[in-house]
Amino acid sequence: MAQTVDQMFSNPGDELAVTQAWESFLNGQTRSAGALRTLVDVSWQRCAEANVDPNRRAGPTPVSEQDLYLLRERRRDLLEASAPVMACARDYLAETGALMALADAQSAILSTEGDSPALSLAEHIQLVPGTRWSEHLCGTNAIGTALAVGQPVQIHSAEHFCAGIKRWTCSATVVRHPADGEIIGVVDVSGLSSTFNRQSLALVVTTASRIENRLVMAEMERRYRLLDVAMAPWSAAGRDAVVLFDRRGCPIKASEHAQIAIADAGGALDLASVRSVPAFSAASMRRGVGHAQLPAWIRAEWIEPLVVKGEHLGTLLVMRSSQGRARWAAPPAAERQPLALAPATPPELASFSHVLTEDPAMLELIQRAQQLARSKVPVLLQGETGAGKEEFAKGIHGARKGSYVALNCGGLSRELLASELFGYADGAFTGARKGGMVGKIEAAHGGTLFLDEIGEMPLDMQPQLLRVLEQGELYRLGDNAPRRVDFRLVAATHRDLRQEVAAGRFRMDLYYRVAVTSLRIPALRERPGDIALLARHFLERFRREQGQVPEPLAAPVLAGLLAYSWPGNVRELRNVIEGAVLTCPEGLSREDQLQLDPGLFADLQAPAPGGVLGDEDGSVASMAEGEERLIARAVAASGGNLTLAARRLNIAKSTLYAKMRRYGLSRDGIAGAVTGAVRGAVAGRLSVLGE
Structure with a gap:
């Protein structure tokens, strides 16, 4: 039942009228209209x-310490x-005569914080952790009544039902x-009646909102893990x-034909509208009654709990047909369309048709990327x-509504990267574009943002990106309004990136946010069968663009391509x-x-002069260290x-300039190290000859 503003707040001026109404209520007499x-x-x-x-006079006896735990x-x-x-409430409510309590959906108080004298007085009425304050136990009170109506409530003095x-x-x-709107607390x-303040209601509403926001972030993190x-x-x-x-x-993901499969099995579960199926909750599974509560159309063998380190993250319902091939099943591999997909193929699958490959591992990777494209x-x-x-990245974006926006984090200065990523407000700095600029994140709203070389992002900028990913809002440079x-x-x-985290160059919390799931793209030398396929494709494409007659790939040319190591991968081949x-x-x-x-990179792999450019055994502690030495060489x-480098x-x-700045390398320093090493070697040789 919705409340008007007047109905939401108590009015201490009505105290006498409320007291008389309470006495009339207990005596079964008619109450004055508008008194309550x-x-x-x-x-x-x-x-x-x-x-x-x-x-x-007070709430019921609190539960034991063990039961409270x-x-x-x-x-x-x-x-x-x-x-x-709640920790903030401890400081905010100090010396106010008030306390803050957090209770669960069954009205049991879990914790209290606030003014010390108020906490002591609360013990007299059992307003303490472990006590339930529902209406049917303690009468009209803010905790129990808020749970009963599901709305903000203010109860003052005589409005309480119980005298104590x-x-x-x-x-x-x-x-x-945040997942389904269920009341969880x-x-x-x-405080005593003398501490009445209409703003107390605004305080609890704001506090509840902050808790719900933190639940959103925790739920997102848990869902990514799931x-x-x-x-x-x-x-x-x-x-x-x-x-x-x-x-x-709560159902959060379903395969293309899941709804048909449910109907074929005799179920009435509408995945588009249902909020939750209690039988699939972690609590039901943990009690071992989940299968007993399952609808009759679900078979126990279809249930696959997903448990990691003892934590139940979720449940998979895998509906298998016992009557051979079900009508919802995808066709066998032999009947599937080749990679050059037909027009009738769903857009999310066709989005990878530009990736040419015949390598089994690469084809499996594309299938996994297709699954990810749907989420x-x-x-x-x-x-x-x-x-x-x-x-x-373009394939994962596919036919998704919204723009595909790309930004390379490696080739830009810190200031330019910040403005490109977050945008800036009008007048944010000298030379700023009139009216400001939309950043790449805003431009990707409703679509996909591709951040290439994210490992190059400056460490002090990473918390800003993390906040955008967690809160879903950003601030343009020089702007105070979130978007x-x-x-x-x-x-x-x-x-x-794990090595970068260990080395302190990449934030761990950002790593877990961007690496919810990962795909490793194999190097071209790891899939040699694709070299000929790609070479023929590029040869046909570029000869056509130049107005030349198509030609087959000559055997000597193909032999040379297959013998090369391709350090630059597909880009180099193209x-x-x-x-x-x-x-x-x-x-x-x-x-x-x-x-x-073939010898272009040979000198980069050769041992460098000792001391500055590498150890004698050429060993490196991390990928970043290896890159630093490679650049120096x-x-x-x-x-x-x-x-030339x-x-x-x-x-x-x-990009080379940015990487050298990142590792503190200078052209003169490297040249000096090499010259010093050469001079040392020459001096050593002359001393030997002198002997």
Whole structure:
């Protein structure tokens, strides 16, 4: 029942009229019209129907310490989400004569914080942890009445039903779970009647909102973990219809034909509208009664709990047909369309048709990426430069509504990266564009944001990105107003981010946010069968673009391509074929026309002078350290020519500058180290000759 503003707040000026109404109510007499708020009147009637003793002096006896411990364990999620909020209440309510209480959905108080004298006085009426304050036990009170009506409630002095707590004033509101809106707790602020303040109701509403926001973040984190854990059994289910339920029994993901499968099995579960199925909740599974509560159409063998380190994250419902091939099942592999997909293929599958491959591992990777494309979980793409990470990012975006926006974090200065990523307000800095600028995150609203080389992002900027991912809002540079954003993040890196976390160069919390699930794109040398396929494709494409007649790939040319190690992967292969087509319009027939240089990176792999550029055994402690040495060797081998060094490393010159700044490398320092090493070697040789 919705309340008007006047009905929501108590009015201490009505104290005498409320007291007279209470006496009339107990004597069964007619009460004066308007003397009592409807909310309180209806609550008193519920108390009378429940035979609540109006002379009760306090709440019931609290549970034992052991039972309180077990109660708190069962409500751990609520307690963890509220802990920092309740800690703030400890300071905020000091010397106010008020306390804040957190109770569960059964009105049992879990914790209290606030003014010390108020906490002591609360013990006299059992307003303490372990006590239940429902209406049918304690009469009209803010905790019990808020639970009864599911809305913010303020109960002052004589409005309480029981005589023993009429000296108190209290305000409360319910806390709802973000997944399905279920009431899971109550926040209450109480004190003696003299502490009455209308703003107490605003305080509890704000506090409940903060707790719900923290529950949202925790639930997102748990859901990401669930999706990651479910990926393997989901893929293994193959043609079976699958539904994934979270630990509360809410369906969060379903395969394409799951709804048909449910109907075929005789079920009436509408996945589009149902909020939760209690039989699939972690509590039911933990008690071992989940299967007993299952609807008759569900078979016990279809249930697959997902438990990690003792924590029940969710449940998979895998519907298998006992009558051969079910009509919802996907066709067998032999009947599936080839990678060049037909127009009738769903857009999310066709989005990977531009990825040319015949390699079994690569095809399996594409299938997994297709599964991920249907969800919104962040994906981390790992692989060497040029392996095709952005092609997978575009495939994962697929036919999704909204824009596909890409940004490379490696080739920009910190200031430029910040403005490109978050945008800026009008007048944010000297030279800022009039009217401000929309950042890449805002531009990706409703679509996909691809952050390439995320491992290059400056450490002090990473918390800002983390906040956007957790809160769903950002602040433009120089702006005080938050902007809501909703996008799908796909990140890519050639680094081992776990090593970067260990080295203190990448935040652990951001790593777990962007690496909810990851895909490793294999290097071209790991799938040699694709070299000929890709070479023929590029040859046909570039000859067509140049107006040349198509030609087959000559055997000597193919032999040269297969013998090369391709350190630059698919990107290098494309560039080599394009260059050969431009320089040999008459056609490719010899290996030397490809301009391959197998020794191009040989000097980068050779041992460097000891001390500065590497240890004698060439060992490295991490991927980042290996990259640092590789850059140093490239600059040394190029005689300090950074343009040549960038070409040798197959990266942009701006990226090389950014990486050198990251590792504290300088052209003069590297050249000096090499010169010193050479001079030392010469001096050592001369001393030997002198002997």
